[in-house]
Amino acid sequence: xxxxxxxxxxxxxxxxxxxxxxxxxxxxxxxxxxxxxxxxxxxxxxxxxxxxxxxxxxxxxxxxxxxxxxxxxxxxxxxxxxxxxxxxxxxxxxxxxxxxxxxxxxxxxxxxxxxxxxxxxxxxxxxxxxxxxxxxxxxxxxxxxxxxxxxxxxxxxxxxxxxxxxxxxxxxxxxxxxxxxxxxxxxxxxxxxxxxxxxxxxxxxxxxxxxxxxxxxxxxxxxxxxxxxxxxxxxxxxxxxxxxxxxxxxxxxxxxxxxxxxxxxxxx
Amino acid sequence: xxxxxxxxxxxxxxxxxxxxxxxxxxxxxxxxxxxxxxxxxxxxxxxxxxxxxxxxxxxxxxxxxxxxxxxxxxxxxxxxxxxxxxxxxxxxxxxxxxxxxxxxxxxxxxxxxxxxxxxxxxxxxxxxxxxxxxxxxxxxxxxxxxxxxxxxxxxxxxxxxxxxxxxxxxxxxxxxxxxxxxxxx
Numbered sequence: 001x002x003x004x005x006x007x008x009x010x011x012x013x014x015x016x017x018x019x020x021x022x023x024x025x026x027x028x029x030x031x032x033x034x035x036x037x038x039x040x041x042x043x044x045x046x047x048x049x050x051x052x053x054x055x056x057x058x059x060x061x062x063x064x065x066x067x068x069x070x071x072x073x074x075x076x077x078x079x080x081x082x083x084x085x086x087x088x089x090x091x092x093x094x095x096x097x098x099x100x101x102x103x104x105x106x107x108x109x110x111x112x113x114x115x116x117x118x119x120x121x122x123x124x125x126x127x128x129x130x131x132x133x134x135x136x137x138x139x140x141x142x143x144x145x146x147x148x149x150x151x152x153x154x155x156x157x158x159x160x161x162x163x164x165x166x167x168x169x170x171x172x173x174x175x176x177x178x179x180x181x182x183x184x185x186x187x188x189x190x191x192x193x194x195x196x197x198x199x200x201x202x203x204x205x206x207x208x209x210x211x212x213x214x215x216x217x218x219x220x221x222x223x224x225x226x227x228x229x230x231x232x233x234x235x236x237x238x239x240x241x242x243x244x245x246x247x248x249x250x251x252x253x254x255x256x257x258x259x260x261x262x263x264x265x266x267x268x
Numbered sequence: 269x270x271x272x273x274x275x276x277x278x279x280x281x282x283x284x285x286x287x288x289x290x291x292x293x294x295x296x297x298x299x300x301x302x303x304x305x306x307x308x309x310x311x312x313x314x315x316x317x318x319x320x321x322x323x324x325x326x327x328x329x330x331x332x333x334x335x336x337x338x339x340x341x342x343x344x345x346x347x348x349x350x351x352x353x354x355x356x357x358x359x360x361x362x363x364x365x366x367x368x369x370x371x372x373x374x375x376x377x378x379x380x381x382x383x384x385x386x387x388x389x390x391x392x393x394x395x396x397x398x399x400x401x402x403x404x405x406x407x408x409x410x411x412x413x414x415x416x417x418x419x420x421x422x423x424x425x426x427x428x429x430x431x432x433x434x435x436x437x438x439x440x441x442x443x444x445x446x447x448x449x450x451x452x453x
Contacts, residue, residue: 096434099432099434099437100434100436103347103432103434103436103437103440104436104437104439104440106436143289155278157278157282157286158278158279158281158282158285161281161282161285161286161289162281162285164285164289165285165288165289168289176289176290176291177286177289177290179290180286198279202283202287203282203283203286203287204283204286204287204288204289204290204291204292204293205286205287205289205290205292206286255291
């Protein structure tokens with residue numbers, strides 16, 4: 001059974017797409033069959049991977065012309081990772097795209113059609129609390145909230161948490177908060193540290209793994225690759241996503257009552 | 269250092285919600301009891317939630333058991349976010365309406381709409397039968413589609429100023445009409 005993880009935040013620029021893609025790579029590299037779904041009407045995943053806006057077919061073709069969802073999946077150089085791109089949607093149709101996703105069951109049926117023998121489906125949503133986010137949360141199993149460790153992003157946390165709470169109570173009782181992931185963390189910077197201090201004191205679900213602010217992310221985006229695909233050996237930041245995938249898998253196992261595969265270590 | 273980076277009320281709410289959502293606190297925590305600072309729009313998303321789907325066996329929308337045309341049309345109006353909705357029978361008579369209905373009703377509009385659709389039907393045989401129309405007038409927008417059900421052939425469901433009149437919402441309404449039609453008649 002696949003686990004659908006919705007990456008969402010009300011503020012833009014918190015690292016949703018970066019996290020979705022690098023986490024998907026980390027899960028795939030540990031052998032988990034993984035699909036990343038680009039729900040952002042702007043096609044953030046495509047841009048992240050330095051593709052032209054209309055280069056890939058995908059979800060738009062499924063929605064507009066009824067193309068089989070499986071045909072819209074894009075294989076990658078990792079056998080266990082596939083991408084469901086946004087597709088060749090005209091940007092002027094963004095409103096129609098958002099409303100169709102929200103007001104029909106197209107997202108649920110599309111996911112159900114492709115997730116046989118898939119371990120993880122990562123749903124990358126646009127910023128904000130609009131129709132696409134709502135549609136994704138309505139069909140998701142878990143919500144992962146990237147929190148940019150800066151004051152403005154922190155101030156918006158109550159908004160997304162309120163929407164999660166509302167959707168769980170009214171639309172999707174199975175939805176769980178998988179975790180709050182601090183991103184762009186700078187512990188040498190007072191405002192960033194203050195945010196982290198507040199998050200670490202009393203918030204539920206805060207993940208131990210944090211993603212630091214680092215130039216290597218810009219380098220990767222310039223080349224259009226995930227971090228672990230950068231040359232020059234494994235970067236420490238890529239290792240963070242490996243740790244994140246460990247932590248997320250363990251947390252999901254715990255939340256779904258699955259025994260952790262890893263035996264506890266013994267000192268003597 | 270250690271200045272509060274957000275409003276204390278927002279932090280408290282977020283903290284409590286995060287703890288509740290990940291199961292650290294029971295469902296009726298302080299946020300549930302506290303008065304909400306938010307205003308809600310009438311007829312907001314609660315009225316028409318997305319139907320979560322869990323797999324191949326669960327791809328149908330939730331169907332309502334409407335017993336009256338006005339109930340069905342009120343739901344349809346909400347689904348396409350229009351100001352008014354009405355149903356027209358194959359003879360062009362309006363048999364039900366909901367929403368912001370003009371004082372003189374939709375009788376004339378219903379008949380004219382049926383006539384327009386029958387004219388458009390023969391416009392170009394290669395294009396097939398007409399399924400839906402969207403007419404932009406100077407003051408209002410009129411949309412309608414045919415309920416292509418064996419038992420409801422020729423029935424038209426129409427809307428005034430519909431914002432979400434898409435193929436998907438039409439199909440949603442058609443499925444609901446198919447489910448309710450025998451009772452509505």
